[in-house]
Amino acid sequence: MSKILLLGCGNMGGALLKAWAANTDHLFTVADPAKPELPENVSQVGSVEELGEDIFDYLIVALKPQLIDEVLPTYIPRLDPSGVISSIAAGYSAEKLAAHAPGRSVIRIMPNLPAVIGKGVSGLYAHGTVPETASSEIERLALCSGEIVWVDNEDMLDRLTAVAGSGPGYVFEMLRAYVEAAEELGFCEKDAKNLVLGTVRGTLDLALQSDSSLEDLRKNVTSKGGTTAAGLDALNGNGEYSELIRNTLQAAYQRATELR
Known part of the structure; x- marks a missing residue:
């Protein structure tokens, strides 16, 4: 059972979280100062200080791209040294994510709007060397909201964004x-x-x-x-x-x- 920290919980992040929490047995915590309404089995904090000593196996970025550089570094220390960063944020590269946490694996997820009703098509891209257990876990999460397509490089993820994301x-x-x-x-x-x-x-x-x-x-x-x-x-x-x-x-x- 993995511990997963979700940074931000807007419309897309909230919809995906609802599917993830209903279809997996992971322990989810949301970090969002807006304190949105969440499923009963999801914990919530408004700041990094409220996390106490918790350490997470996965950190999933669901922030607006312009906020990532400011917010993500604050929460990186709460990611296990062998933990994985994932992101559903469009327009923010895996390379930039990796730069915030050298040595950590990065997986980007590019969902599209029908994911909110479980009928989406999501693109997945693993940056660098990603453990098979981690790619399988993120794939399992993505499948909760519809079909998935793995791509081999970030350029193909941009192409997928043009076709399915938009x-x-x-x-x-x-x-x-x-x-x-x-x-x-x-x-x-x-x-x-x-x-x-x-x-x-x-x-x-x-x-x-x-x-x-x-x-x-x-x-x-x-x-x-x-x-x-x-x-x-x-x-x-x-x-x-x-x-x-x-x-x-x-x-x-x-x-x-x-x-x-």
Whole structure:
């Protein structure tokens, strides 16, 4: 049974903690001066002084990146010499984390928003030499909130951030525009939202359950000269939509590398 200290507990950190505390037998302590509401089986302190003499096996950083340099050094002495630092903070590199605690292993976790309902996709990156027991333990935590993908280097984690970490934002924007267009066709806001979300949910479930490629599935619903063909021609007839998606991911990836 590991002792885990979570630095910060905002929306994402709190959601992940709830899943971790419900699905593992670790002893969790949260350090957050805001004293957020926590699961009953989680301890809480507002400062390092309140920890007493406690030493932890894992220190998980869930702070805003701009606070890490100020807060993390204060809590490093409470990490066991063989302990592991992990982080869910976007835009703060593993190398920077390791610099605060030379000799300690570092694992970054890049979750996305659906993790708050247990349907996320998280990227994991182990910096340097990480004990197998530690990578397995962090993997177990990440699996509590959905699917995981391990990557071999931090650049790939930035690429994953562009695809999955930022991805829910792209999807929400596409859904917003889709609903707005449905309203302009004459549907009320409620019906437009139900039509769009129901269509997307059903289509996604079909794609997940089918062995066919996405291209074949698209072809199956597209009759030559029909309504779907007309819509698809307007959407991506000259590849504009494909190019827009490529540009979207490239822009997010570029920003991720700048923040690193």
